Amino acid sequence: MIPLIGIGSPTLALEIELLGMTFLLCSLIGVERQFQRKYAGYRTHVLVGLGSCAFTMVSGYGFAAVLGTDVTLDPSRIAAQIVSGIGFLGAGVIFKGRSTVRGLTTAATIWVAAAIGMACGAGMLSLGIILTLLHLVTLWVVAPLVRRIPDRDRRRTLRLTYVDGKGVLRSVLGAATDMGCTVGIIRTRRTAKKGEEALVHLDAKFFGKPPIHDLVTELTEVDGVRRVQVLAQGEDADDD
Known part of the structure; x- marks a missing residue:
């Protein structure tokens, strides 16, 4: 850590x-988001980091000239507004x-970029480096492993x-695609009275990130759909 606050x-x-x-x-961080086409x-991430770093340095010792016996410097007054x-x-x-939220991870990376800029601006370079490494490990190593964990939605039709x-x-099919799902049709049956x-x-099986209940809600709202039913694994698909 490079001591900055109070050194002039x-x-x-x-x-x-x-x-x-x-x-x-x-x-x-920005290259990873750019690679993911976010x-x-x-x-965005570089500018957020640089701005946060500059604000932190200004907040820490940008007003040293006005210090005196009757003036107290609060180095957190500007940096606190960054958050x-x-x-x-x-x-x-x-x-x-209507039933999905996108961009949360990118919003979180912007937050992390600001934290890294603040850490560097305060002279805590080791904290900034460790935070960057943990961020990249989370997105490149841990997240792909988490996506491989089986869940009950994958066993449903x-x-x-x-x-x-x-x-x-x-x-x-268009609604499912917009939600990031791919569809595997098992069988169809036509009835007419x-x-x-x-x-x-x-x-059909729907493969993708959205939880099954979000997908059911979205498909139910499609004009012409009369019913959406979740079938457990092994249930007879022809049994009404």
């Missing part, structure tokens, strides 16, 4: 060192649909009952 105005070399380290660490990519300010910026990358001949299946509209009973 820092040297140019020290300022370059702190800003340079912030640029390097936040670049690593709305907030490299530029709330980044909250508004992170909210801008969160997108909420959905049965959709919808009106035949009105393009409902196309709308269902005299005087009533023809119905199709579709049994």
Whole structure:
């Protein structure tokens, strides 16, 4: 840790060192988000980190000239506002649909980039480095392993009952795709009673990130869908 608070105005070399380290660490985070093709990519994360670093340095010793016997410097007065300010910026990358929320991870990485900038601006370079490493390990190592953990949704099948001949299946597949799901159709069965509209009973597996209850809610709202039923593994798909 480089002691900064209370030492007076820092040297140019020290300022370059702190800003340079912030640029390097936040670049690593930004490259990962850019690689994932997120709305907030490299530029956003680097600029957030550099801004947070600069604000922290200004807050720490930017007003040393006004210190006196009757003046007390609070080095946290500006830096504390970074936390709330980044909250508004992170909210801008969160997108909420009718039953899904996207962008939470990117919003969290912006928050982390700000924390790294603040750590570097305060001279806590080791904290900034460790935070960056833990961030990258979480996204590149731990997250892929967590996605491989089996869950009960993967052992379930959905049965959709919808009106035949009105393009409902196309709308269902489009809604599932918008939620990030792929569809594996198992079987279909058409029923038609005299005087009533023809119905199709579709049994399919939906693979993707959204929980099964979110998917059911989304598909139920598709025009023409009469019923969405969750079938447990081993249940007879032809049994009404």
